[in-house]
Amino acid sequence: MKLVYAIVQNKDANLLAKKFSENGIRATKLASTGGFLSEGNTTFIIGIADEKVADVMKVIKENCHQREEFVSPVVNSHAGELTQPVQIKVGGAIVFVTPVDEFRRF
Amino acid sequence: MKLVYAIVQNKDANLLAKKFSENGIRATKLASTGGFLSEGNTTFIIGIADEKVADVMKVIKENCHQREEFVSPVVNSHAGELTQPVQIKVGGAIVFVTPVDEFRRF
Amino acid sequence: MKLVYAIVQNKDANLLAKKFSENGIRATKLASTGGFLSEGNTTFIIGIADEKVADVMKVIKENCHQREEFVSPVVNSHAGELTQPVQIKVGGAIVFVTPVDEFRRF
Ligand code: NI
Ligand code: NI
Ligand code: NI
Numbered sequence A, B, C: 001m002k003l004v005y006a007i008v009q010n011k012d013a014n015l016l017a018k019k020f021s022e023n024g025i026r027a028t029k030l031a032s033t034g035g036f037l038s039e040g041n042t043t044f045i046i047g048i049a050d051e052k053v054a055d056v057m058k059v060i061k062e063n064c065h066q067r068e069e070f071v072s073p074v075v076n077s078h079a080g081e082l083t084q085p086v087q088i089k090v091g092g093a094i095v096f097v098t099p100v101d102e103f104r105r106f
Helices: A010-022 A050-064 B010-022 B050-064 C010-022 C050-064
Strands: A002-009 A027-033 A041-048 A067-071 A086-090 A093-099 A102-105 B002-009 B027-033 B041-048 B067-071 B086-090 B093-099 B102-105 C002-009 C027-033 C041-048 C067-071 C086-090 C093-099 C102-105
Touching (some): A010 A027, A010 A050, A041 A050, B002 B010, B002 B050, B010 B041, B010 B050, B041 B050, B093 C093, C002 C010, C010 C027, C010 C050, C050 C093
Antiparallel strands (some): A002 A093, A027 C027, A067 A086, B002 B041, B002 B093, B027 B041, B027 C027, B102 C093, C002 C041
């Protein structure tokens, strides 16, 4: 048994929770802020058998990895300026796998 | 020293916090949602000496174990229907005991 | 790599977050209540290289250690009573350093 901590951006948290559920991975969501990835993070705690840690990693990587998105900046359009979409980095995940000495269910 | 994570239903969280306190167990409560036990969970973190982990388990088991309750369903009573109490499962706890390399108090 | 849990009083949390940032320590803040230090706590999770754990401890100790402050009690001043400032204990931190088996960034 391992306890996995995944810290992801809020914008990816709902999709990730859905994908964990679809893959039979029970995750508990903690509210969190700041630090690892910029403001607005969610921390998931996942208790998982050793041999399924790779599955958890795969789901996180597929749904939260850092990628670039094009965003159209909001501008004052009175002057009829042409605006270029801007490329920004979004997403990303930090994952810690920690050992568990004992696991109980009541 | 161990760090114990206990994930319990919100409905059991206040009583559990009280029982921890009565038993001299210092627990920190984190807001959490979803996953292990259905919606509406609370996660407790408890730092505890190795030889007292069993006491923590006992308090959790006594106050949060899964059990059945009878609930009277809310129905439209205009028609004078007889309603039967329904048996549902409530409670339950998931507990992880994890190792601690170093403990400091400032 | 270690995962460090620091539980501090809310009153010290903002300054501590600022000092972590100034020292290049990436901390994630979780909402928490009760238990270790009296009501109103904040829990930080910090993923950190083994050789930097001492730096984390230093920042926590400097900014959150328990100390005494003088507080002027609010009294009914109609009677012209002299009031003495009262000395109270504030601050304090509980820190757990836990092992990490695997660390990934996506
Ligand atoms: Ni992609
Ligand atoms: Ni019972
Ligand atoms: Ni001082």
